[in-house]
Amino acid sequence: MTRRAAIALVVALATVVPTFAQDDDPRARAAQLVREAQALADDGRRDQAMARLLQALELAPDYPSIYAHMGYLHELEGNTTKALASYGQLLELQPGDEYARARITHLFLGGKFPRRLRTSLLRFSPVSFVTDECRIEASVGVDELRRGIAYTSDVIYPEEMKR
Numbered sequence: 001m002t003r004r005a006a007i008a009l010v011v012a013l014a015t016v017v018p019t020f021a022q023d024d025d026p027r028a029r030a031a032q033l034v035r036e037a038q039a040l041a042d043d044g045r046r047d048q049a050m051a052r053l054l055q056a057l058e059l060a061p062d063y064p065s066i067y068a069h070m071g072y073l074h075e076l077e078g079n080t081t082k083a084l085a086s087y088g089q090l091l092e093l094q095p096g097d098e099y100a101r102a103r104i105t106h107l108f109l110g111g112k113f114p115r116r117l118r119t120s121l122l123r124f125s126p127v128s129f130v131t132d133e134c135r136i137e138a139s140v141g142v143d144e145l146r147r148g149i150a151y152t153s154d155v156i157y158p159e160e161m162k163r
Contacts, residue, residue: 004061004066012071022148022150023104026059026060027059027060027131029056029058029059030059030060030066031055031056031063031065032062033052033053033056034053034056034063034065034066034069035058036052037049037050037052037053037069038069040052041069041072041076042074046076049073050070050073053066053069053073054071055130057070062093062099063082064090064093065096066085067086067087067089067090067093067100068086068090068097068099068100069091070082070086071083071084071100071103072103074086075103075107075111080107081121083103084088084107084121085106085118085121086121087100087104087124088100088104088121088123088124091104091124100104101126101149104124104125104126105126107126108125108126109126119145133146
């Protein structure tokens with residue numbers, strides 16, 4: 001083998017080996033899928049971006065960036081509940097994540113609050129909520145209904161915010 005052929009072989013192997021290594025590492029593959037999702041979202045192809053994020057989630061469910069991007073896509077689609085769930089999952093993985101806190105604060109205070117929301121998501125709220133159970137008696141002979149409720153006595157709109 002000539003020196004030139006040997007160098008070409010080494011270069012070829014050097015470019016192939018990292019690809020195999022990335023395929024063996026689920027977290028690295030998930031990071032690649034997140035980057036692809038970001039590019040797709042930037043191009044306005046949100047459905048394809050979400051599909052990439054779901055693939056990444058299967059590979060590395062503990063990779064925080066997935067939830068940040070999912071939350072953002074859910075916000076763009078107007079699905080506040082799913083966005084809150086995604087950002088909440090991000091905070092579960094990284095409790096001090098400032099991006100997630102800022103987005104959750106915006107969702108709770110900056111827009112139309114969802115009429116129905118899982119009470120488990122209220123723990124991420126910038127506003128303190130109390131959860132309780134409400135018993136409703138419709139009429140005689142009808143079983144009572146029990147519903148979970150949440151309420152707050154906190155100031156929801158700080159003075160500096162527009163109402």
